[in-house]
Amino acid sequence: MKGYRKYFGKKILWFFLTLIIAFILNFTLPRLMPADPVASIMSRTARGIQDAAVTKAMHESYVKAFGLDQPIIKQFFTYVKNAFTWDFGPSFSQYPRKVNDIISNGILWTIGLQLPAIIVGWLIGNVLGALAAYIRKGFDKVLMPLSLFLSCVPAFGMAVILLGIFAVKLKVAPIAGGYGFDLIPTFSWTFVKSVIAHYQLPFWSIVIISVGGQAIGMRSMSIYELNADYVKYSRFLGVKDRKIVKYVFRNAMLPQVTGLALSLGTMVGGALVAEVIFSYPGLGSVILEAVTASDYPLLSAATLIITIMVLIATFAIDIIYGFIDPRVKAAQFD
Amino acid sequence: MKNTLRQIFHSPKFVTGFSIFIIIFILLIVYPLFNPGDPLQMIGLSSFSKPGTYVSVYDSIDTEKAIMKLPDADEKRLRNKLSDEDKLAMKEWLVATGTPEEEIDITDTDHLLQLWEEKYDSSIKPAGMTMAKRNYYKRLDANLKKALDANEVIIATRNTEDGTLEETTKVKDTEYVNTKDVVNRIVLPLGTDNFGRDVLKELVSAAKTSLMIGLIAGSIATFIGLTFGLLAGYLGGLVDDFIMFITNIFTVIPGFILLILISYGIGQEQRGATTVAIVIGATSWTWTARSVRSQVISLRNRDHVNLSKLSGHSLLRIILTDILPYIASYVVMALILQISSAILAEAQLSLIGLGPKTTEVPTLGLMMNWAMLYSAHTHGYWWAYFPVLLIIALISFSLNLMNTGLDQVFNPTLRD
Numbered sequence: 201m202k203g204y205r206k207y208f209g210k211k212i213l214w215f216f217l218t219l220i221i222a223f224i225l226n227f228t229l230p231r232l233m234p235a236d237p238v239a240s241i242m243s244r245t246a247r248g249i250q251d252a253a254v255t256k257a258m259h260e261s262y263v264k265a266f267g268l269d270q271p272i273i274k275q276f277f278t279y280v281k282n283a284f285t286w287d288f289g290p291s292f293s294q295y296p297r298k299v300n301d302i303i304s305n306g307i308l309w310t311i312g313l314q315l316p317a318i319i320v321g322w323l324i325g326n327v328l329g330a331l332a333a334y335i336r337k338g339f340d341k342v343l344m345p346l347s348l349f350l351s352c353v354p355a356f357g358m359a360v361i362l363l364g365i366f367a368v369k370l371k372v373a374p375i376a377g378g379y380g381f382d383l384i385p386t387f388s389w390t391f392v393k394s395v396i397a398h399y400q401l402p403f404w405s406i407v408i409i410s411v412g413g414q415a416i417g418m419r420s421m422s423i424y425e426l427n428a429d430y431v432k433y434s435r436f437l438g439v440k441d442r443k444i445v446k447y448v449f450r451n452a453m454l455p456q457v458t459g460l461a462l463s464l465g466t467m468v469g470g471a472l473v474a475e476v477i478f479s480y481p482g483l484g485s486v487i488l489e490a491v492t493a494s495d496y497p498l499l500s501a502a503t504l505i506i507t508i509m510v511l512i513a514t515f516a517i518d519i520i521y522g523f524i525d526p527r528v529k530a531a532q533f534d
Numbered sequence: 535m536k537n538t539l540r541q542i543f544h545s546p547k548f549v550t551g552f553s554i555f556i557i558i559f560i561l562l563i564v565y566p567l568f569n570p571g572d573p574l575q576m577i578g579l580s581s582f583s584k585p586g587t588y589v590s591v592y593d594s595i596d597t598e599k600a601i602m603k604l605p606d607a608d609e610k611r612l613r614n615k616l617s618d619e620d621k622l623a624m625k626e627w628l629v630a631t632g633t634p635e636e637e638i639d640i641t642d643t644d645h646l647l648q649l650w651e652e653k654y655d656s657s658i659k660p661a662g663m664t665m666a667k668r669n670y671y672k673r674l675d676a677n678l679k680k681a682l683d684a685n686e687v688i689i690a691t692r693n694t695e696d697g698t699l700e701e702t703t704k705v706k707d708t709e710y711v712n713t714k715d716v717v718n719r720i721v722l723p724l725g726t727d728n729f730g731r732d733v734l735k736e737l738v739s740a741a742k743t744s745l746m747i748g749l750i751a752g753s754i755a756t757f758i759g760l761t762f763g764l765l766a767g768y769l770g771g772l773v774d775d776f777i778m779f780i781t782n783i784f785t786v787i788p789g790f791i792l793l794i795l796i797s798y799g800i801g802q803e804q805r806g807a808t809t810v811a812i813v814i815g816a817t818s819w820t821w822t823a824r825s826v827r828s829q830v831i832s833l834r835n836r837d838h839v840n841l842s843k844l845s846g847h848s849l850l851r852i853i854l855t856d857i858l859p860y861i862a863s864y865v866v867m868a869l870i871l872q873i874s875s876a877i878l879a880e881a882q883l884s885l886i887g888l889g890p891k892t893t894e895v896p897t898l899g900l901m902m903n904w905a906m907l908y909s910a911h912t913h914g915y916w917w918a919y920f921p922v923l924l925i926i927a928l929i930s931f932s933l934n935l936m937n938t939g940l941d942q943v944f945n946p947t948l949r950d
Contacts, residue, residue, distance in 0.1 A: 462785065
C-alpha cells in the first residue's frame with residue numbers, strides 16, 4: 201500500500217510539473233507575436249471614425265481594459281488568477297463576449313466528438329489488428345496495406361473525402377455544423393436528431409483514421425507475442441489454442457494502452473483539424489477563429505483547455521494501466 | 535553493409551514504398567522541365583475551371599474548319615440544353631396531362647424527349663396550372679425546337695465608325711475545328727484553383743516544398759532526438775535525469791498545440807517555409823530521443839564499449855564508432871517517420887491558417903487551406919483538393935511502407 205501511494209504521489213507530482221510548464225508556455229508564446237493584438241478589435245469598432253485623436257483614445261482604452269499596459273510579470277499573475285477563477289476576460293475578436301463563454305460552448309462538442317471516436321477507433325483497430333495477426337493469409341494481405349494507407353491519410357483529408365462523398369455527392373449527410381443552422385440548442389427531439397445526423401461524418405472520419413494506426417500496432421505486437429517463447433512452450437505442453445490466444449492478445453493489448461496514452465496528443469491535434477473541415481462547433485473551430493482574428497486570449501485559453509484535457513486523459517490511462525497489467529503494478533509498487 | 539543493402543532491397547514492402555517515392559520524386563523533378571513557369575501565376579480570371587483542354591473560342595472562329603455530319607449531333611445538343619429542373623418540369627406536365635408516371639424516366643433523356651414531342655400541345659390547359667407556368671412550357675418547347683433547327687450562327691464585328699454590325703463569318707452546326715489547329719489553347723489536367731492557377735503546376739511545386747519541409751524538419755527532429763538520446767543514454771546520471779525531464783514534459787504536452795502556439799507567436803510575416811520546418815522539427819523530437827536512449831542503455835555496457843572506454847577513447851569517438859553504428863538502422867527508420875509526420879504537421883498547421891506565408895511558395899497544406907477557404911469541398915470542385923490529399927497520402931504511405939520494410943529486415947521476429 202505504501203508503494204501504491206508513493207507511485208501515485210510521483211505521478212501526481214509529474215502531472216502538476218508538466219501542467220505548470222505547459223501553462224507558462226501557453227502564456228508566453230502567443231504574447232511573442234509581433235503584431236498589435238488590439239488591432240483586430242480596432243479594425244471593427246473604429247470603422248468609419250475619422251478623428252485620429254478618437255481612435256488613439258479608443259486604442260488606449262482597449263489596451264487598458266485588457267491590461268496590456270502592465271508589466272509582463274503582472275500580466276502573468278493576472279492570467280494565473282484568471283485561470284484559477286475560470287475567467288479569461290473578454291475575447292478580442294468577439295468583444296465583449298467572454299472567452300470562457302466561447303470555450304465552454306466548444307468544449308462539450310469537442311469532448312462529445314473526440315472521446316467516443318478515439319475510443320471506438322482504438323477498439324476496432326485492435327480487434328482488426330489481432331485478427332490480422334492470428335488469421336494471416338488473405339485477410340492480413342488485404343488489411344495490412346489498407347490500414348497502412350488509411351493511417352497515412354491525414355485526419356482532415358479523410359474528413360474532406362467523406363464530406364465530398366456523403367454530403368456533397370450523395371446528399372445523405374449535412375455539410376457543416378454541429379446541428380441545423382435553423383435550430384437553437386434545446387432538448388427537443390428535432391434538435392437531438394439533427395445533432396446525431398451532423399455527428400456521423402466527423403465521428404467516422406476520426407474513427408477510420410485511428411483504426412489504421414492502431415491495427416498496425418496491434419498486429420505487430422501480436423505477431424511478436426505469438427512468436428514468444430511462452431507460446432511455443434505452451435504449444436509443446438498441449439495447452440488449448442483458444443487459451444493461448446487469450447494470453448497472447450492480453451499481452452499484446454497492454455502496450456497498446458500506453459500507445460493510446462502517447463498518441464493521444466497527436467490524435468487530438470488531427471481531430472481538431474477535422475472539426476475545422478466540418479465547421480463543427482468545437483474547440484478546433486474556436487482555434488481557427490482565434491488564429492484568423494489574432495485573438496490571443498481566446499487562443500491561449502483554448503489551447504490551455506486542450507492541454508489540460510490531454511494531460512488528464514494521459515494521467516488516467518497511466519493509472520488504469522497500472523490496474524490492468526500485473527507486471528506494471530508490481531513495478532509500480534516496488 | 536553490402537549484404538544489408540541487398541537484404542533491404544529484397545523486402546517487398548521496402549521496394550514498393552521506395553518505388554512509389556522515387557516515382558513521385560522523379561515526376562516532381564521532371565514535370566517543371568516540360569512545363570516551366572511560375573506555379574503561382576494566375577492564368578484564369580474565373581475560379582475553379584474544370585480539368586480539361588481549353589481552346590480559345592475567339593481563335594477557333596478563324597481556324598480551318600472541317601465539315602462533318604455526326605449522326606447523334608442533334609440529340610446531344612438537345613440533351614445539353616435540358617437541365618435537371620427542365621426534365622422534372624417536363625415530367626410534371628406529362629403527368630398532369632394524363633401520362634402514367636411509371637412510363638416516364640427522367641434519367642433517359644431520349645425517351646423523355648420522344649414522349650414530349652408526341653404529347654406536348656400548347657393548347658392544352660392542365661387543371662390548376664398558372665399562366666406563367668404554361669408560358670414557361672411554351673418557351674421550353676420553343677427552345678428545344680430551336681436546338682434542332684440547323685440555323686447558322688452569325689459572327690459579326692462592330693464597325694468602329696458608325697457602330698453597325700458587320701457580318702464576318704457564319705458558323706454552321708456541321709463545322710468542326712481540330713483543337714490542335716487552334717492557336718491558343720491550354721491543357722489543364724487538374725483544372726484551376728480559386729485564384730485561377732494551374733492546379734497541377736502548383737501541386738508539383740507544392741509537393742516539392744512540402745518534401746523539403748519534411749526533410750528539414752525530419753532532420754532537425756532526428757538530430758535533436760539523437761543527440762539527446764545518445765547523451766542521456768550513454769552518460770546517465772544527472773544529464774539523463776535532466777534530459778528525460780524535458781523529454782517527458784514535451785511528450786505529454788500535445789505537440790500540435792505547441793506547434794500552434796509557437797507558429798502564432800512567430801507571426802505571419804516571419805513564417806517562411808523554412809521557419810515552419812524548423813518549428814516542426816523543434817517540437818517533434820521527443821519520441822526519437824526516448825527510443826534512442828533506451829537503445830543506447832542496452833548498448834553501453836557491451837564489451838566493445840567498455841574496451842573502448844578502457845583504451846581512453848574520447849566520448850565523441852566512443853559514441854561515433856562504438857554506439858552509433860549499432861543504432862544506425864534505427865535512426866534511419868526514425869528519420870523516415872519524422873519526415874512523413876512533418877509533412878502531415880505542415881498540412882495541418884496550414885489548414886488552420888498558421889502555415890508559411892502565402893505569397894512566395896505553395897505547399898500542400900496551403901493548397902488545402904485555399905481549397906477549404908473557398909469551399910471547394912462543398913461545391914464539389916474535387917480537383918482543387920483531392921489530388922493534394924492523394925499526394926500527401928502517397929508520400930506518407932511510401933515512407934511508412936519503407937519503414938515497415940526496414941523494420942522487418944532489422945527485427946526478424948516481425949517477419950512474415
